[in-house]
Amino acid sequence: MKAVVHVGKLGFDGLTYRDMEMPQPKAGEVRIKLKTTGLNHRDLFVLNRHTPTEPPLIIGSDGAGIIDSIGEGVSNVQVGDEVMINPGLGWKETSDAPPPGFEIVGHPFHGTFAEYVVIPAENVIEKPQYLTWEEAGVLSLAALTAYRVLFTRGRIQPNMKVLIPGIGSGVATFLLQFAKAVGATVIVTSRSQDKCAKALELGADKAIDSNEDWNQALCGEKMDLVIECVGAATFNKSLDQLRTGGTIVTFGASAGDVMQLNLRQFFYGQFNLLGSTMGSAEEYKEMIKFIETHNIKPVIDSMYTLDQFSQAFHRMETATQLGKIGFTIS
Amino acid sequence: MKAVVHVGKLGFDGLTYRDMEMPQPKAGEVRIKLKTTGLNHRDLFVLNRHTPTEPPLIIGSDGAGIIDSIGEGVSNVQVGDEVMINPGLGWKETSDAPPPGFEIVGHPFHGTFAEYVVIPAENVIEKPQYLTWEEAGVLSLAALTAYRVLFTRGRIQPNMKVLIPGIGSGVATFLLQFAKAVGATVIVTSRSQDKCAKALELGADKAIDSNEDWNQALCGEKMDLVIECVGAATFNKSLDQLRTGGTIVTFGASAGDVMQLNLRQFFYGQFNLLGSTMGSAEEYKEMIKFIETHNIKPVIDSMYTLDQFSQAFHRMETATQLGKIGFTIS
Structure with a gap:
C-alpha cells in the first residue's frame, strides 16, 4: 500500500x-x-x-x-x-x-x-x-483538542467573553464554532483580512487585526477566557486582555515556545494559566x-x-x- | 499618637x-x-x-x-x-x-x-x-493569604504532596502548618540549614537545601501542588517538580518578577498556574x-x-x- x-x-x-x-x-x-x-x-x-x-x-x-x-x-x-x-x-x-x-x-x-x-x-x-x-x-485530533481546551479546561459558560488569537488553524476554527454553539461572545484575531472576514461568517462577534492594539480595538473590554495557541508572539498581548480572575488556556506555541511572564502582574490579576493537549x-x-x-x-x-x-x-x-x-x- | x-x-x-x-x-x-x-x-x-x-x-x-x-x-x-x-x-x-x-x-x-x-x-x-x-x-494578612492560596486556589487534599520553596516568610510558615493540619505531605526548601531544621520541627516531612538539585534531593518524586512565592529565582525549578496535571500557585515574587516560561513544556504537562493574592x-x-x-x-x-x-x-x-x-x- x-x-x-x-x-x-x-x-x-x-x-x-x-x-x-x-x-x-x-x-x-x-x-x-x-x-x-x-x-x-x-x-x-x-x-x-x-x-x-x-x-x-x-x-x-x-x-x-x-x-x-x-x-x-x-x-x-x-x-x-x-x-x-x-x-x-x-x-x-x-x-x-x-x-x-x-x-x-x-x-x-x-x-x-x-x-x-x-x-x-x-x-x-x-x-x-x-x-x-x-x-x-x-x-x-483538532476537535478533541478544542473540546478539552474549551470545556474541561476553560469551563466555558454561555455568558463568557472569549478571545481566540490567531484564527486559522483547525483547532481555532473548532474553538470558534464550539464557543458560539455554547452561546459565548467570541472575538478572534488574525493578521489576514480574509481570515477575519471568514471568521465573522462563521459566527465570530468581532474579528480584529493581530497587529492592532488589541486593547484599543476592544475598547478596553476584558475577556473571561483567552485561548492561546500562537505562543510567545502573542502570549502577553493575550494576557493583557484577561479580566482579573480570568483564565487563559494554552495548547500551542507555533510562534515560539519561550516567553517572558511577569509573575507579579500574574498573581495580582489572580489569573489562571492552564495547559492542555489532546483529550x-x-x-x-x-x-x-x-x-x-x-x-x-x-x-x-x-x-x-x-x-x-x-x-x-x-x-x-x-x-x-x-x-x-x-x-x-x- | x-x-x-x-x-x-x-x-x-x-x-x-x-x-x-x-x-x-x-x-x-x-x-x-x-x-x-x-x-x-x-x-x-x-x-x-x-x-x-x-x-x-x-x-x-x-x-x-x-x-x-x-x-x-x-x-x-x-x-x-x-x-x-x-x-x-x-x-x-x-x-x-x-x-x-x-x-x-x-x-x-x-x-x-x-x-x-x-x-x-x-x-x-x-x-x-x-x-x-x-x-x-x-x-x-499572612494567614489569609496562605488560606486562599492553599484551599480556594490550590484545592489541597489530604493525599497531596506539596512543595513550598523558600520556607521563611510568615505566609510560608502558615502554608506549612495549614498543609500539615490537612494531612498533606509537605516538602520545603531553604538556603538556611537552621530554617530547614526549624521547618522539620514544625512538621515538614522533608526540608531540602534550595541550592541542591531538587529533583535529585526528592529522588525524582513529583508534586501535586507547588506553592511559589520566591519568584523568578526558583520558579522553573518549582515547575520541574510538578507532576503532569499538577498545580502551581504563585502569590509572591520577592526574588524577581519576570521569568522565562516554556509554554510547550507547560501545555504538554497539562499544568495549572494560578495567581493569588490576599482573600x-x-x-x-x-x-x-x-x-x-x-x-x-x-x-x-x-x-x-x-x-x-x-x-x-x-x-x-x-x-x-x-x-x-x-x-x-x-
Missing part, C-alpha cells in the same frame, strides 16, 4: 511517499481502509523534532474509512462499518493529565497517511451520518455528541491527495490555511 | 517614626487601641514602590487590640472588646478576584503601625482566646475557624517596638526571619 512516511531524517527531506507493507490487525485491533485523513500541526512537529525509533514511520493522526478486517475478540465493530478514528491511545476517562504510556496515532506507532491503518478497536467510532468523508477524516476517549465521545447536537461541521480549507503531501505541509507551515487541510485517499 | 509613616519618598528614607493626629471613627467605623501589629512583605513593597497620594501615610496591615471608640451605627462590637483586624477592605464573598475598589489597610488608607487605628467595624473580629496578643497581631472576608472567617479547630499559632520570629522599625524592616529585607516579625505597641 502507499503511504507518507518519515524515513528518520528531521524536516521535509525526511518525508517520502512510498510503498509500505499491508498491516495486519492483531487481537483487539481493526484495519481500516482509509477514505480521508487530516493534517495537523502535530505532523509538522513530529517531522521537525522527532526521529522515529524504527523508521520508516507512517505519520498522520486523523482518519475516516471503512473497516476492512478485524482481529480476534473485536465485537464493537464489524467489517464494512463506516468509522472515524480517535487518535489518542491509552487515555480512557477524563483526568487532569493522560496516564503513563499515553501515545497518539502517527508517532511512535504507524499513522493514517496511508491506504490502510491498523488501530485498537476501541479507537474507532461510527462516523456520524451528517458528516461527509472529508469532514469525518479531518475532524478528530481522553471520554472527552472524544462527548465532543462527537456535542457536534452532532449542534450540527457542527469542520471548516475545510483544502484537500490534497497523499502524493501532494509537500504542498499540504507547505500550506500549513506558512499558516495560509483557515480550517482543516486534508487528504483524499480513496 | 506615635506612628510609623511613609512621608512620600520611596525606600527607607521615606519612613519615619513620628506623632500623628489621633483618628476619629465615623459612622460604621471603630477605633482600636493597638496592642500588637505585624510586618508583611507588602509593607516593604509599599515603601519601595508606592508614593502615597496624601503623605504622611501610616503603613501596616495587621493588628490586634482593644476597641476604644465606636462610630454611629456600629453594633457588632463594643468598647472594650478584644479584637483582631482583617486588613482586606471591600471584598466580602469569596470570588475569583476582588471586586473593583478593593484595598488593603495601610495603603492607600492609614494602617496599623500606630497606637490607634480607625477601620470599618466589619473588618474586626473577636480575638480567639487561645492566641496571645503577639500571635493575634501578626496573623491576619475575602469569607475566607478570613474560614481561616480563623480553621486555625482554631487545629489550634494553629503563628510562628513568631521576633518582636520589636515601633521605634525599632528599621531593624524589623532590615530583618525582612535580608530574609533572615523564619515566621512573623511583629511590633509590640502597648
Whole structure:
C-alpha cells in the first residue's frame, strides 16, 4: 500500500511517499481502509523534532474509512462499518493529565497517511451520518483538542467573553464554532483580512487585526477566557486582555515556545494559566455528541491527495490555511 | 499618637517614626487601641514602590487590640472588646478576584503601625482566646493569604504532596502548618540549614537545601501542588517538580518578577498556574475557624517596638526571619 512516511531524517527531506507493507490487525485491533485523513500541526512537529525509533514511520493522526478486517475478540465493530478514528491511545476517562504510556496515532506507532491503518478497536467510532468523508477524516485530533481546551479546561459558560488569537488553524476554527454553539461572545484575531472576514461568517462577534492594539480595538473590554495557541508572539498581548480572575488556556506555541511572564502582574490579576493537549476517549465521545447536537461541521480549507503531501505541509507551515487541510485517499 | 509613616519618598528614607493626629471613627467605623501589629512583605513593597497620594501615610496591615471608640451605627462590637483586624477592605464573598475598589489597610488608607487605628467595624473580629496578643497581631494578612492560596486556589487534599520553596516568610510558615493540619505531605526548601531544621520541627516531612538539585534531593518524586512565592529565582525549578496535571500557585515574587516560561513544556504537562493574592472576608472567617479547630499559632520570629522599625524592616529585607516579625505597641 502507499503511504507518507518519515524515513528518520528531521524536516521535509525526511518525508517520502512510498510503498509500505499491508498491516495486519492483531487481537483487539481493526484495519481500516482509509477514505480521508487530516493534517495537523502535530505532523509538522513530529517531522521537525522527532526521529522515529524504527523508521520508516507512517505519520498522520486523523482518519475516516471503512473497516476492512478485524482481529480476534473485536465485537464493537464489524467489517464494512463506516468509522472515524480517535487518535489518542491509552487515555480512557477524563483526568487532569493522560496516564503513563499515553501515545497518539502517527508517532511512535504507524499513522493514517496511508491506504490502510491498523488501530485498537476501541479507537474507532461510527462516523456520524451528517458528516461527509472529508469532514469525518479531518475532524478528530483538532476537535478533541478544542473540546478539552474549551470545556474541561476553560469551563466555558454561555455568558463568557472569549478571545481566540490567531484564527486559522483547525483547532481555532473548532474553538470558534464550539464557543458560539455554547452561546459565548467570541472575538478572534488574525493578521489576514480574509481570515477575519471568514471568521465573522462563521459566527465570530468581532474579528480584529493581530497587529492592532488589541486593547484599543476592544475598547478596553476584558475577556473571561483567552485561548492561546500562537505562543510567545502573542502570549502577553493575550494576557493583557484577561479580566482579573480570568483564565487563559494554552495548547500551542507555533510562534515560539519561550516567553517572558511577569509573575507579579500574574498573581495580582489572580489569573489562571492552564495547559492542555489532546483529550481522553471520554472527552472524544462527548465532543462527537456535542457536534452532532449542534450540527457542527469542520471548516475545510483544502484537500490534497497523499502524493501532494509537500504542498499540504507547505500550506500549513506558512499558516495560509483557515480550517482543516486534508487528504483524499480513496 | 506615635506612628510609623511613609512621608512620600520611596525606600527607607521615606519612613519615619513620628506623632500623628489621633483618628476619629465615623459612622460604621471603630477605633482600636493597638496592642500588637505585624510586618508583611507588602509593607516593604509599599515603601519601595508606592508614593502615597496624601503623605504622611501610616503603613501596616495587621493588628490586634482593644476597641476604644465606636462610630454611629456600629453594633457588632463594643468598647472594650478584644479584637483582631482583617486588613482586606471591600471584598466580602469569596470570588475569583476582588471586586473593583478593593484595598488593603495601610495603603492607600492609614494602617496599623500606630497606637490607634480607625477601620470599618466589619473588618474586626473577636480575638480567639487561645492566641496571645503577639500571635493575634501578626496573623491576619499572612494567614489569609496562605488560606486562599492553599484551599480556594490550590484545592489541597489530604493525599497531596506539596512543595513550598523558600520556607521563611510568615505566609510560608502558615502554608506549612495549614498543609500539615490537612494531612498533606509537605516538602520545603531553604538556603538556611537552621530554617530547614526549624521547618522539620514544625512538621515538614522533608526540608531540602534550595541550592541542591531538587529533583535529585526528592529522588525524582513529583508534586501535586507547588506553592511559589520566591519568584523568578526558583520558579522553573518549582515547575520541574510538578507532576503532569499538577498545580502551581504563585502569590509572591520577592526574588524577581519576570521569568522565562516554556509554554510547550507547560501545555504538554497539562499544568495549572494560578495567581493569588490576599482573600475575602469569607475566607478570613474560614481561616480563623480553621486555625482554631487545629489550634494553629503563628510562628513568631521576633518582636520589636515601633521605634525599632528599621531593624524589623532590615530583618525582612535580608530574609533572615523564619515566621512573623511583629511590633509590640502597648
